Amino acid sequence: MPELPEVETVLRTLEDRLQNFTIQKVHVLYDKMIYNNTEMDFEEALVNEQVDEYYRIGKYMIFELTHYYLIAHMRMEGKFYIQENEEVIGKHIHVIFDLGNKQLRYHDTRKFGRMYVYDKTTHFTELDVFKHVGYDAFDSRLTTNYLMQSCENKRVSVKQFLLDQRYIAGIGNIYADEICFSCKFHPSLSVAELKEEDFDHILIETRRILNGAIQAGGSTIRSYTSSLKVDGRFQLQLKVHQQVHQPCKICGTIIEKIKHHGRGTYFCAKCQQRK
DNA sequence: CAGTTCGCCTGGGGGC
DNA sequence: TGCCCCCAGGCGAACT
Numbered sequence: 001m002p003e004l005p006e007v008e009t010v011l012r013t014l015e016d017r018l019q020n021f022t023i024q025k026v027h028v029l030y031d032k033m034i035y036n037n038t039e040m041d042f043e044e045a046l047v048n049e050q051v052d053e054y055y056r057i058g059k060y061m062i063f064e065l066t067h068y069y070l071i072a073h074m075r076m077e078g079k080f081y082i083q084e085n086e087e088v089i090g091k092h093i094h095v096i097f098d099l100g101n102k103q104l105r106y107h108d109t110r111k112f113g114r115m116y117v118y119d120k121t122t123h124f125t126e127l128d129v130f131k132h133v134g135y136d137a138f139d140s141r142l143t144t145n146y147l148m149q150s151c152e153n154k155r156v157s158v159k160q161f162l163l164d165q166r167y168i169a170g171i172g173n174i175y176a177d178e179i180c181f182s183c184k185f186h187p188s189l190s191v192a193e194l195k196e197e198d199f200d201h202i203l204i205e206t207r208r209i210l211n212g213a214i215q216a217g218g219s220t221i222r223s224y225t226s227s228l229k230v231d232g233r234f235q236l237q238l239k240v241h242q243q244v245h246q247p248c249k250i251c252g253t254i255i256e257k258i259k260h261h262g263r264g265t266y267f268c269a270k271c272q273q274r275k
Numbered sequence: 276c277a278g279t280t281c282g283c284c285t286g287g288g289g290g291c
Numbered sequence: 292t293g294c295c296c297c298c299a300g301g302c303g304a305a306c307t
Contacts, residue, residue, distance in 0.1 A: 001300065032283090059301080075301055076284085092285090110284045112301070132303080156278090165302080173300070262280090263300070280306075289297090 002074045004137055004170030004210050007059050009217030010080060014104070015054045017082055021099040022050045023065075030094035033106070036116045036128070045117050046070065046097070055124065057136050058169025062124050068117050069124045075112035081105045137170040137206055147199040151191040158194070158202075159187035160261055168206065177241040177266050178209050186275040187258075187265050193274070212237075240266040 002010065026046045028039035037045070049065035056062065063070040072078075081093075083103050089096070090107060095115065097104040106113065116129050124130070134150075135142040150167045161167060162176040171179065180187045182205040183198070194202075216237070239249050244257040248268040258265050 073301085076299080108284090109286070110300090112284065114302095154277095163301090264298095278307085281304085283302100285299100287298090290295090291293105 001076050001172050001174070002059065002078065003172035003175050004056075004059060005175075005213035005217055007056055007061060007074065007170075008214050010074070011054050011056055011061050012217075014080060014082075015051075018051060018099070018104065020050075021102075022048060023097050024048075024100055025098040027096040027098070028094070029089075029096070030111060032111065033094045033108070033113060033115055034117075035114050036118070042115070042117050045119075057125070057130060058133055058165055059172070060129070060133065060169075064120075064124070068119055069127070071116040071118070071124070071127070071129055072106070073114045074108070075110075075114065077110050078106065078108040078113035081107055132166055133169045134166045135169060137168050137210055142168060142203070144196060144199045144203055147203060148194075148196060151194065151199075154191055156191055157188045157260065158183075158185045158191055159263075159265065161191050162202075162206075163263075170210065171206065173263050173265075174238065174241045175206075175209060175213070178239060179206050181240040181267060181272060182209060184272055184274065186272045187260050187267055189274050240268060242266065 023046045026043040028034055028043055031039040034042045045068050046065070049068060051063045051065055053064040054062070055064065059073060061072045061074075063072070081104070083105055085098075085101070085103055087103075089105070092107050092109045093105045094108055094111065094113075095106040106115075116127075118124070118127055135146070147167070151161065154161070156164070159176050159180055162171045162179055163173065177187065179202065180189075183201050185198075240255055243255040243266055246255050247253065248255055248271055251268065251270050253268050253270040255266055255268055258267070
């Protein structure tokens, strides 16, 4: 599931590989992928558009085109491929952007991803799709005070809070576990228990962990070839997530997996005792 | 009105 | 081998 670092990597890879390309034609093969437009309007709007800038808010990709914004969210399994026109169109390709001598193809086995097109009358940060999306994890407006205020009178767990895109945009299930581990919080620790220094710690660890993952993704961009999918995945150095039955990297205790608010949750019962 | 559940999807894995 | 069921999970809508 692409989270902030993977989305960042995909965006930078596309920026790197798709310079000076104009969209000649768009083929929507699965219409439910397109959210705020009919597939016909979507296809029509993008013809002759060029990508001028690449932005990201949390897990959303924003392509600033000549006259429009194209917004994409890869959800669970979305990937972009840059492929030759002749290449066989796989079963799970749902949108094709014709770029002349190559194609940008969107692949999504579970069809959870979404795309939107908006004209540029309002700045992209004001768009409907971002109404319930808070500050990106790296946004300078995201401060310790902001986090403290967001948690006032709330009784949700730290993990739920980290996953809630209204407060910090970009963290998913993997990094939420990693951040809890780094901060030594049991995932179900209530945010009501947190002190100012804890919020400080959360912010620092969140950015440190996401940054590390983005750095690792940098190598993906450099090693990208046209036969590679662009999904932002790389050799993740995860400490707890997906590490069930493995010894904790700090204390050697066997990592446990529990279900927390419907999500698979990994943690070290010894290192993460604050509950 | 905030918290919880559901539905969207498909591939993969376990059970039989 | 094959079939059925369940699970994974981001996120918005619908529900309590």
